[in-house]
Amino acid sequence: MSGDIAVLGVGMHPWGKWGRSFVRYGVAAARDALADSGLEWRQVRSIIGADTVRCGYPGYVAGATFAQALGWQGARVASVYAACASGAQAIAAARAQILAGLADVVLVVGADAAPKGFFAPAGGERPDDPDWLRFRVLGATNPAYFGLYARRRMACYGDSPDDYARVKVKNAAAGALNPNARYRRAVSAEEVAASAVVADPLRLLDICATSDGGAALVLSGMDFARRHGAADPVRIRAVSTVTPVYPKTVLDLPDVATDSDVATDSGVATASAADRPAVDRPAVAAKTPPAVDSFRASIARAAYEEAGIGPEDLSLAEVYDLSTALELQWYEDIGLCEEGEGASLVREGATALGGRVPVNPSGGLASFGEAVPAQAIAQVCELTWQLRGAAGRRQVAGARVGITANQGLFGHGSAVVALR
Amino acid sequence: MRRTPVVDGWFSQACPEGADPDFRLLGTRCTACAAVFFPPEESFCRNPACAGGGLVRVPLSKRGRVWSYTDSRYRPPAPYLSDPAAEWEPYTLVAVELAAERMVVLGQAAPGVGVEALEVGMEVEVVPGVLHEDKDTVWTTWHWRPLYGGVPAPEAGS
Numbered sequence: 001m002s003g004d005i006a007v008l009g010v011g012m013h014p015w016g017k018w019g020r021s022f023v024r025y026g027v028a029a030a031r032d033a034l035a036d037s038g039l040e041w042r043q044v045r046s047i048i049g050a051d052t053v054r055c056g057y058p059g060y061v062a063g064a065t066f067a068q069a070l071g072w073q074g075a076r077v078a079s080v081y082a083a084c085a086s087g088a089q090a091i092a093a094a095r096a097q098i099l100a101g102l103a104d105v106v107l108v109v110g111a112d113a114a115p116k117g118f119f120a121p122a123g124g125e126r127p128d129d130p131d132w133l134r135f136r137v138l139g140a141t142n143p144a145y146f147g148l149y150a151r152r153r154m155a156c157y158g159d160s161p162d163d164y165a166r167v168k169v170k171n172a173a174a175g176a177l178n179p180n181a182r183y184r185r186a187v188s189a190e191e192v193a194a195s196a197v198v199a200d201p202l203r204l205l206d207i208c209a210t211s212d213g214g215a216a217l218v219l220s221g222m223d224f225a226r227r228h229g230a231a232d233p234v235r236i237r238a239v240s241t242v243t244p245v246y247p248k249t250v251l252d253l254p255d256v257a258t259d260s261d262v263a264t265d266s267g268v269a270t271a272s273a274a275d276r277p278a279v280d281r282p283a284v285a286a287k288t289p290p291a292v293d294s295f296r297a298s299i300a301r302a303a304y305e306e307a308g309i310g311p312e313d314l315s316l317a318e319v320y321d322l323s324t325a326l327e328l329q330w331y332e333d334i335g336l337c338e339e340g341e342g343a344s345l346v347r348e349g350a351t352a353l354g355g356r357v358p359v360n361p362s363g364g365l366a367s368f369g370e371a372v373p374a375q376a377i378a379q380v381c382e383l384t385w386q387l388r389g390a391a392g393r394r395q396v397a398g399a400r401v402g403i404t405a406n407q408g409l410f411g412h413g414s415a416v417v418a419l420r
Numbered sequence: 421m422r423r424t425p426v427v428d429g430w431f432s433q434a435c436p437e438g439a440d441p442d443f444r445l446l447g448t449r450c451t452a453c454a455a456v457f458f459p460p461e462e463s464f465c466r467n468p469a470c471a472g473g474g475l476v477r478v479p480l481s482k483r484g485r486v487w488s489y490t491d492s493r494y495r496p497p498a499p500y501l502s503d504p505a506a507e508w509e510p511y512t513l514v515a516v517e518l519a520a521e522r523m524v525v526l527g528q529a530a531p532g533v534g535v536e537a538l539e540v541g542m543e544v545e546v547v548p549g550v551l552h553e554d555k556d557t558v559w560t561t562w563h564w565r566p567l568y569g570g571v572p573a574p575e576a577g578s
């Protein structure tokens with residue numbers, strides 16, 4: 001297929017918390033990816049960095065920072081920022097350059113050194129910034145939003161804290177097999193239940209940590225890959241970077257309120273309202289499910305459409321489990337089951353290693369913690385190892401097709417479909 | 421003590437808290453398509469199907485139903501206003517769906533309303549509240565307070 005690009009090399013610096021410069025992690029990952037590809041840095045004609053942000057500003061414009069650390073050699077450069085979706089944007093930019101014939105080989109790098117504790121916005125008085133406002137006016141941290149989603153699922157779908165603990169137990173078991181994970185230890189449901197409540201109903205072990213780490217990919221055109229001797233590389237067939245559709249009626253970080261669904265004009269708003277099930281109309285606030293066409297679901301749908309596949313084709317998925325409850329939401333949003341049925345998949349073991357469609361065989365954010373600009377790239381590293389059959393003890397048998405899914409602050413979609 | 425809204429223009433100026441029947445959140449409405457925005461959008465209508473109209477101030481519904489809720493067991497980082505010397509007291513956050521506007525609005529619950537007092541679908545109303553007091557300023561905000569059987573609950577102690 002003409003839209004494919006090849007993954008020639010992948011590399012990661014293990015996740016942890018050391019507080020060193022992000023450049024070290026990124027360069028280590030880049031060198032590993034280059035070695036894995038069999039290419040030398042000076043053969044790479046384009047480098048794209050996913051930016052590390054400090055104080056609300058991409059303080060380290062990552063593309064050139066990595067290029068300088070690897071040694072200036074004149075490659076084309078780009079730096080991108082889209083919060084948690086930064087890595088997917090970097091991959092999308094690399095893919096566009098390759099498919100447009102602007103570059104044969106592109107190196108994509110993301111790395112972070114995360115602060116301690118809650119993510120917080122930049123200092124100063126900045127009442128124009130919605131991210132600043134949610135902290136000032138409400139004290140609404142990221143875990144607070146995760147708590148709201150988790151409670152909503154319990155009320156609408158009958159999820160229980162035990163279901164959320166099952167997600168942690170599953171991901172910890174996979175992470176224990178991953179040498180790049182920060183937490184490599186099995187966790188029991190009892191340990192989850194004994195951890196402190198952070199944002200009711202979620203406990204410390206339901207919520208992902210913030211971590212240091214780095215990930216890199218060497219991407220190329222299919223013709224270049226063949227000339228380079230890679231006859232059957234892992235291919236990226238779709239990259240979804242969609243925005244939401246108005247009105248976005250599901251509360252999302254960092255919103256203080258959703259869009260309103262009352263616009264009277266013909267068009268988008270009223271069409272979306274009319275699509276809702278009839279039972280939704282009089283009792284909007286009661287225990288009715290979120291709108292069928294949620295932003296997260298639209299991210300995956302765009303990726304499937306671009307790749308010409310569907311959820312039934314998946315061998316595995318890597319999704320953004322910022323919280324255990326959110327992983328269950330992703331099962332529904334990427335189409336592994338109907339809305340509201342996510343918990344039954346984890347109860348049956350369908351998404352565990354050895355199950356029908358393993359989700360987060362890497363161990364997920366539960367085992368890694370979030371290294372923001374590296375994370376979406378790390379998801380693609382895991383797909384690549386799985387599709388190569390090189391994932392060791394966490395290998396998904398016969399893996400052929402995988403998807404990653406993720407969402408960046410303010411409305412940045414992120415999903416990648418890879419196959420072999 | 422000076423009473424200052426924690427953010428300008430998001431809610432009506434209230435008399436002393438709990439005693440203002442006219443207290444409302446303030447949004448804006450597009451004169452062309454009737455879309456409602458909160459926090460109030462001053463610059464442009466964000467409905468892509470709308471050619472754009474004027475934006476006028478509108479009070480939002482006083483009552484809504486709980487969409488979800490959680491609490492904050494740990495002190496949020498700055499710019500949240502709190503006294504670092506004082507022992508942290510968790511507060512409850514409530515997301516409330518307003519039927520007329522078909523939108524969900526977050527807010528803190530009134531003092532003394534814990535997560536155990538809430539349920540998804542329960543009716544609540546907006547009341548004036550205090551976010552924080554420092555040596556010369558009372559920072560005012562809005563709170564969501566449960567309505568038990570349609571009657572406002574007695575003022576919870578704090």
Ligand SMILES: [Zn+2]
Nearest residue numbers: 450453465470
């Ligand atoms: Zn309008």
